[in-house]
Amino acid sequence: MQPDLGPSIRAGAAVAPRRKRFAKRRKTLGYSQEGFANELGVAVSTVARWEAGKTDPQGYLHPKMAKILKVTPEGLADLLTPEVPAPDRSTTYATTPPLGDTDDMKRRDVLSLLAVTGALIAVPSSDKPSPRSGVAASLAETGPELNSHLWKVFSLSDSKQAVYPMVRHQLDLLAKGLEECQSDASRQQLCALVGDLYQLAGEIFFDANRYTDAAHCYTLAASASREAGAFDLWACALTRHAFVELYERRFAVAAPILAAAAQVAERGDRQLSTRHWVAAVQAEAHAGLGNLDATVRALDNAEQVHALAGQLHNGGWLRFDGSRLAEERGTCYLSLGRPDLAEQALTAALSQQLSLRRRGAVLAELAALGAERHDLDQASHYTRAALQLAGQTGSGYIGRKLEGVKNRLVPLLADGRASALHQQISALDSAA
Template sequence: MAPRRTRLAQRRKALGYSQESFAEALGVAVSTVTRWEAGRNDPQGYVHPKMATALKVTPEGLADLLTPEVTAPDRSVLYAAAPPLGDTDDMKRRDVLSLLAVTGALIALPGSERPSSRSGTAASLAEAGPELNSHLWKVFVLSGSKQAVYPMVRHQLGLLAKGLGESQSGASHRQLCALVGDLYQLAGEIFFDANRYTDAAHCYTLAASASREAGAFDMWACALTRHAFVELYERRFTVAAPILAAASQIAERGDSQLSTRYWVAAVQAEVHAGLGDLDATKRALDDAEQVHSLSGQLHNGGWLRFDGSRLAEERGTCYLALGRADLAEQALTAALSQQLSLRRRGAVLAELAALSAERRDLDKTSHYTRAALELVDQTGSGFISRKVQGVRSRLSPLMADGRASALHQQISALDSAPLAKE
């Protein structure tokens, strides 16, 4: 359970605020205040001045109120749970890189039909691993804060490394490699959501290597596609393009009834848009639309989740990058009318904010930006945060207007604001 901010709640009550009136004073949702006080989310930086004023404290006093009260853990629960990750992001990063190095070395060992252990970690993972990996993907998809899933994933990755180190047959080795290829894509997604792109890329690279060892072509292609996303969000389109070309070739060797090759095409469309090639973008989007011709089970809900339902927002993203505001607005408005996850909704709102800024419509820009910032606050998602930050450059020509200046300041606060931790 996350440590609560009891002092924050006590100060609020002492000044006569209910959670509802406090939320109204700050311009946030009541549920946001509830999450702050429960220690499940951290207030974004742009809210701090308003909070300090409302609570009649200095910035230092506010920092004290926002420090969660940590109680001693129940040791029986602690030792039964996943191993602690360390207190800092740097420790977490070194922990992951060490595990990557060990797992990568074990994957590279040939599966030489060694005698298989009938018991132990490898055998347990072979039996229960696929179901557990599937469960972790579901938890990730449903979780408001993606970072909260990390301890469970890290624990399972450690078990996979241990299993790979045990004596096993070549077939068992390939089975464990498939589990590694699956779960390291999930680890990469967690880091990607936190804007830790280098760590995400390391995870995707290992996932691709493990999938190749397992002979799992669709999983391999998906790992490469996720790696290309890292380059895409860094706007390194010329680097992403050959990665996706390789992913496309590998996907062709996979299951034709899965949606893998169509997902690759959808991501290729974004890269073509980034390179300014409208015709290539349209061709790739049309290729991706062919996913609707599939029937039956076309994805697994884990490392492959593409079903074509996101194509409207992906078209909008592509057309916005190409400067086709008319086509972008049509696609993004259609996407927003659909039932979206919080993460996807935040991304669409940010794209609409950017589009409105391009059209110099500051009322709409303010509306969409603040709605997206509310979702950043609610989820702690670095993915949505990065999308919102993309609005900032489009506000530059409008800075003479106070509304644009205020929005620019709020978005800039995201640079130093911490992600939500649970």
């Protein structure tokens, strides 16, 4: 995770890798930053940000940049690969995170809290009065609204990890609330809040490509939701757990989890979209197993969400409204080796209003489609656009989609363009 560590740490830790080779080539050809910017029709500050490694040039500028710098497209890709600076051994505590504040320590911190919360859910509190009385009552009053707010912040944030500190604080309060003596009704309400927020914690881990940690969070979320008697919440936690297996391409493992989620969802609120979301995810599992007929049936079941009236979801742990079905169809058809159907669905998805994270994922799928067809122009165009959004958002979700592009480029590496794209995606992996 990458929570905000404060101004002094950010000042020392956020040194972007610079593009020294790119700047050197510009200077060698006699261009100042201003002159180079004028040739391209961009602002001088834009060129400065490129060379500082803070932003990437947009894909449509690459041909003109290569011409000005008198390099091949592959040569330009090499120039644009940032050089990672060597660590500064002289850095002091004022600009370096303390040893106890590392990413691994934060991870263990959350997993320890998860273990404690799991125990509190499994073993109801005793009748002995709690010295911290009042936490549970406060959470019952403010918890639902705060959880909903955190989901909204997560949804709107370009960098999903930025939400982590707030989520971590609320998870700690929920654990304290569960320690208190409480009525069965109060305990059920707290378990529902835990089932809700641990799904959000899992989403944060999932976006950072920490799939095992995400799975732990989803497992606890499912247990807490079961204790709360909240079937829709429970089904969503199981579905998110199955997503972890899908992204590890363990389709045979995901399928029974989703079958269980479908059974649980059938006991939920028929006015909510839960069972339709489960069907949409089941389609991905069927596609991974190569079953076209089952995939189409599951997608058709998911499409029935459009027949529902009223409030379909809560915008938090349940957000499925069918608006993503075009991109989900595209993903399924690409997995099934049906590029004709995949391109139609993905192009339709790209025409919609998408978040940066979702747009990056669709662009990566279109790049994979180009690579599958050995169309390197299409693969190059969409890969660079997806890489730019991956860098802008820091999303591991887009990076994971780009891994699919990278794998499909392997048979084409004899072509310099494919090799350059492969290197650019690998550079993203290294940076992550």
